[in-house]
Amino acid sequence: MSATDEVKKLSVPVTAVYARPDGTMFVSIAEATGDVTDVTVKVDRIAGGWVGITPETDLLRPGTLVVVGEHANELQPADP
Numbered sequence: 553m554s555a556t557d558e559v560k561k562l563s564v565p566v567t568a569v570y571a572r573p574d575g576t577m578f579v580s581i582a583e584a585t586g587d588v589t590d591v592t593v594k595v596d597r598i599a600g601g602w603v604g605i606t607p608e609t610d611l612l613r614p615g616t617l618v619v620v621g622e623h624a625n626e627l628q629p630a631d632p
Contacts, residue, residue, distance in 0.1 A: 592609075
């Protein structure tokens with residue numbers, strides 16, 4: 553890949569990223585069943601209220617609803 557190739561990163565609102573006591577970061581996703589599942593992520597860049605992330609599983613992809621803030625009713629889709 554050359555320096556001019558664009559790599560698309562997944563991004564979520566900064567308020568959707570949480571830290572565990574061990575320092576790992578995660579995003580909570582809302583599943584179709586209504587359950588909320590935590591997905592471990594690596595944080596990349598932060599800009600304009602959005603965080604670039606790399607999830608450890610394929611559960612989090614563009615369009616997945618993520619929990620924002622402390623309220624599960626405030627959902628935002630992940631953005632490619």
